[in-house]
Amino acid sequence: MRTPFYISAILCFCLYNLSAQNPKNATTLPDWKIKPSELKVLNSPNRDINLSITPNGRYLYFMSGRGLQPWSQTHYTTFRGRPEADGDVWFAEKKNGEWGQPQCLQTPVNTGMGEDEPNISADGQTVYFQSWRSDWAYSGGPYYRAELHGDRWENPRGLGSGINRFFQSTGFATDGMSIAPNGRIMVIACGPQYDGPMDIFISRRDEDGFWSVPERLDVSTRQDERSVFIGADSKTLYFASNGWGGFGKLDIFKTTLEGGASTGELINIGKPFNTPDEDYGFVLDAPRNDLYFVREGDIYYANLGDNVDARIKPQPVVIINGLVREKGKGFLESNLFLLHNESDEIFSKARSNALSGEYSMSFPRYPGEFTIRVNFAEGYPSIEKKVTIDDKTPEVIEISFEVDPAIPVAEPIKPVVTVAKTPEPKTEAPTPSQNTAARVLFAFDQAVLNEAARQELAAVAEAAKKANRYTLTIIGHTDDAGAAEYNQQLSERRAKAVADYFAAQGLTAKIAAKGELVPAVTNDSEGNKAKNRRVEVVLEVE
Known part of the structure; x- marks a missing residue:
């Protein structure tokens, strides 16, 4: 999405020249005996790009320029020589193996300012997106997160911290963002101009929830890198580039995040996914070997079959799906945590939906004994189930929960709050008040x-x-x-x-x-x- 800010030619030149050619070489996979097909049910005459899929393969999010909403600006930009509306975040749900008609997220996520680059969390209950809304610099933008409660998206909040500072200082335009399923890594494709070369940057979230100032990944070149996606293992990175050779314009590549700004082996995923056309926007539903990508602004699909070249896939993961309900009644919203019994480390977490009860969590396969703990906001006791992960555990397992409100809630623990004594500027003790x-x-x-x-x-x-x-x-x-x-x-x-x-x-x-x-x-x-x-x-x- 284009940025509304202008920056000086000197700043552009200095930052652009950080994109020195990298000594890596890309390996090209052998041709696949597969023919991708256009997903016409999702596509429109306008751009449908920047894909994101939940690890369970059920929800596909994307940006569309089709408009059709009360807030749409019908001549916001052009595509293929035709007027195109401001971008909006859309999604589709897969039922019985078929994608349904796409739906547009309503306000307050989408506005007339152009929303783009959606990234759906592993549990499907948080969407991250980009928006150049008029107050982005002061509201922690241009990247935001909103939560789904029942059937409503609520309270978009800017990610702020290093992300906000980076874009305020550079004025960069962007064309692709992804947040890892573990919620701790963010990659962004951005550069001085939307129509010019871009690089890939990485930011990491600390324990307090603050994002670092993005730094440039070593997979970037002097040419153009765009359209990023982090796989279900929170380590594999897919992106598009015309700077590593290939079959034509933008090609789809795979690498791994190795820590800091370093990446691993670089792989061109090969034909027929890469062609002389613009090929980008790659996402992978790894357990089902379903692959989605964008070609010239339209969404395509292919199933890789049983004989998959392992080099295209992320590292093995386990996906746990299920429902949370109240005994004899409906579904409940809750927070779920996957705890490793030996270390008590949280391996994954999720939130169930208040209307459907659905939850999903994804994590790298790690053998051991685990506990899934379900916590409720109020009125219900916490519940737990044990699960064993080993080399025989399927990639996708189903574990549901039913809470019995007749079971008494444990006696709550009263808080004890202490006041830290520190030099100025300091935090004062609260004025006398019960709460x-x-x-x-x-x-x-x-x-x-x-x-x-x-x-x-x-x-x-x-x-x-x-x-x-x-x-x-x-x-x-x-x-x-x-x-x-x-x-x-x-x-x-x-x-x-x-x-x-x-x-x-x-x-x-x-x-x-x-x-x-x-x-x-x-x-x-x-x-x-x-x-x-x-x-x-x-x-x-x-």
Whole structure:
């Protein structure tokens, strides 16, 4: 998607020349005895590109320029010499082996500003996407995440941190993004101009949920790399390039992420998937050997059959699908964790859908004894099931859960919150209040958590995790400097920064923003104004 920002020729030149030719050579796979077919049920006269598929192969997401929505700008750009609408995120569901009619995600995900590069999480309950909406620089964009609750996508939030800083400083255009199923790795194809050469960059998410500033992968060349996708093993990378030789324009390649900016062996996946035309947008449903890609703006499909060249596939994974329901009633939303019994490490996690009860998790095959733990927001006891993974375990297994509300919920643990004593700027102890768990302070005109704030929030997070049922409420505030409208937005950003911290800990929170309307003290001195630049965290447990 095109970026609305312009950057200087000097900056473009310097960054572009980081794309020095790499000494690697690409291996080309032998011709496949397969004929790909166009997926006409999904395609339109406009571009249908930037594919993402859930590891269970059930949901395929893509960007389409077909428009047809109330917000559509019908002459946003052109494709094949015809006007094309602003991009939107669409998806299709596979039932009984057939793809259904594609559906457009509604607001607040899609807008008239052009949304693109969707990436669906392994459990199908979170969508990441790109949008150059007018406030992207201030809302943590241009990449966002939104969660599915029942049948509604809610509360898009910018990824912020290093991702936001990178695009604010470079003004790069983008054409492809993927987040690994483990949620910790992000790759982006971007460059100074949408119609010019692009490179592939990688960012990693730390334990606090913050994304690093992207760095350029060594698989990038002086030519053009686009259209990235990370496989189900969170290690295999598929991308398109015209800088490694091949059959014509963009060809599809496979490599592996080896740590840092390094990649492994480079493989051209060969004919008939690569041709003299533009071939890109590759995704793979590995357990079923179903392959999808884009050729000249249309989606194609092929099944690789039983005699698959292993070099095209990611490392072996296990996919667990199932349902979560209440005994004798309907389905439930819950958080599921796959724990390794020996190390207690979380190997995978997922969220079930409130309407369908569906959940799915994907993780690299690792032998051992595991426990799937299901936690509910309130009113239900946690439940568990054991599962053994070995070399005989199928790639896809089904494990469902049924919770009995008649079983009493364990006595909840009351939180104990301590206040970290640190030098200025510091986190203050909360004012006397039965439920106020923390009050964190921010620098003037900033919405970034400092180390003291993270220590304070860590104590609250630990208390919430120990409780059987909890409610977190986050309320953002500012001083009275500046315009009231701007202060309202700043308080929202501060509340979001705290909510993002808790989200990285697997905790959900409600957000409110009061701007300058509810000061803790009067704004009659610089010291008092500093006390009003705050977020209050309310933790309630039973």
